[in-house]
Amino acid sequence: MHKELEKKFLDDFDNNQNIVHKVCRIYTTNQDQHNDLFQEIAIQLWKNYSKFRGEAKFSTWMYRVALNTAISLYRKSIRTVKTQDFSDVSFKIASNDYDDTQDQQLTALYNAIRNLNDIDKALIFLYLEDKPYKEIAIALGISEVNARVKMNRAKDKLKKILNP
Amino acid sequence: MVTLNNMDLSHYKKAWKNQPEENNKISQNEIYKMTQSKSTSIVKWIFIIGILEFVVMNSFYFLFDDTSQKEMMETYGMTNVLLVSQIIAYIILFYFLIMFYKNYRDISVIENTKSLMTKILKTRKTVRNYVIFNLTYLVFISIMISVGSLRTEYTHFSTKESAIFLVFMVILTGIMVLVFWLFYQLLYGILLRKLNKNYKSLSDLEMK
Numbered sequence: 001m002h003k004e005l006e007k008k009f010l011d012d013f014d015n016n017q018n019i020v021h022k023v024c025r026i027y028t029t030n031q032d033q034h035n036d037l038f039q040e041i042a043i044q045l046w047k048n049y050s051k052f053r054g055e056a057k058f059s060t061w062m063y064r065v066a067l068n069t070a071i072s073l074y075r076k077s078i079r080t081v082k083t084q085d086f087s088d089v090s091f092k093i094a095s096n097d098y099d100d101t102q103d104q105q106l107t108a109l110y111n112a113i114r115n116l117n118d119i120d121k122a123l124i125f126l127y128l129e130d131k132p133y134k135e136i137a138i139a140l141g142i143s144e145v146n147a148r149v150k151m152n153r154a155k156d157k158l159k160k161i162l163n164p
Numbered sequence: 165m166v167t168l169n170n171m172d173l174s175h176y177k178k179a180w181k182n183q184p185e186e187n188n189k190i191s192q193n194e195i196y197k198m199t200q201s202k203s204t205s206i207v208k209w210i211f212i213i214g215i216l217e218f219v220v221m222n223s224f225y226f227l228f229d230d231t232s233q234k235e236m237m238e239t240y241g242m243t244n245v246l247l248v249s250q251i252i253a254y255i256i257l258f259y260f261l262i263m264f265y266k267n268y269r270d271i272s273v274i275e276n277t278k279s280l281m282t283k284i285l286k287t288r289k290t291v292r293n294y295v296i297f298n299l300t301y302l303v304f305i306s307i308m309i310s311v312g313s314l315r316t317e318y319t320h321f322s323t324k325e326s327a328i329f330l331v332f333m334v335i336l337t338g339i340m341v342l343v344f345w346l347f348y349q350l351l352y353g354i355l356l357r358k359l360n361k362n363y364k365s366l367s368d369l370e371m372k
Contacts, residue, residue: 010192021186048198073205105179128180141278
């Protein structure tokens with residue numbers, strides 16, 4: 001039974017691990033921290049997996065656990081200073097249908113998001129991932145009206161960073 | 165070089181959507197290994213530090229359990245007062261321990277962000293209240309010792325000498341309390357700075 005659950009968890013995680021990588025990318029500034037946060041999210045997901053009964057989509061559940069871990073549980077450890085900061089790394093992707101402009105935009109976007117506070121990061125991330133306001137409000141535990149107001153403020157901040 | 169100025173967020177959103185899959189994909193094997201490792205979350209730290217605080221705070225009581233201290237209390241005629249205060253202190257300790265553990269158990273990462281933060285902060289508050297209680301108890305013990313020793317040991321003290329003795333005890337207790345308090349503020353200040361900040365920015369528009 002346990003082995004079955006483990007297998008199912010690893011499959012679910014594997015199919016959606018991009019979500020976790022994206023969260024790690026916006027909440028950390030170097031590869032060591034990225035790995036640290038990734039690990040903590042994996043621990044939390046597995047620890048709570050037995051409580052996930054498939055009422056929601058696994059990905060929806062994953063968004064919540066990943067963001068909660070990044071916002072409330074994760075503490076940057078002291079040993080993560082030696083590696084190169086992401087701000088110097090551009091998101092260069094070797095792909096034909098992916099043009100240069102989008103590369104630059106993506107790099108600029110990630111760098112801008114990293115300058116936001118933790119809550120605004122979550123809001124912008126959920127906006128970019130096309131989550132409806134209702135879902136965002138439920139995930140954060142605030143009213144829908146409040147979520148809209150906060151989202152507009154976060155977007156304004158982001159635009160200011162992107163177009164100073 | 166293409167200029168990125170004056171672009172709407174929707175362009176960036178498009179770039180976001182088109183971003184390819186992570187190229188450093190973690191294998192299932194590695195994910196499995198990760199899930200077996202120990203959490204280093206803030207909640208874990210609060211739990212460990214909380215337990216340490218209960219232990220450290222209670223090791224003070226053993227100072228007063230010391231036979232010489234007991235004899236001292238006997239000569240002061242305060243054995244009963246001490247005994248009663250200790251029983252009360254232990255009852256209160258158990259109350260706080262149970263509350264602390266209950267609050268800790270309630271913390272769940274699958275809840276919404278706000279209630280998760282509320283519960284973490286509540287758990288920390290339980291320990292803080294316990295520390296406040298202990299410092300108050302420390303002051304109480306200190307007063308008992310001062311008054312007791314003035315009444316029995318230092319009966320030959322003049323009013324002036326008694327006053328100096330009391331002032332000395334007040335300063336001593338004050339320093340002890342202050343040092344402890346600053347230590348806790350610093351400890352939790354460092355540990356919870358991020359959480360407090362996030363809680364504030366999430367709650368700033370909510371109705372009280």
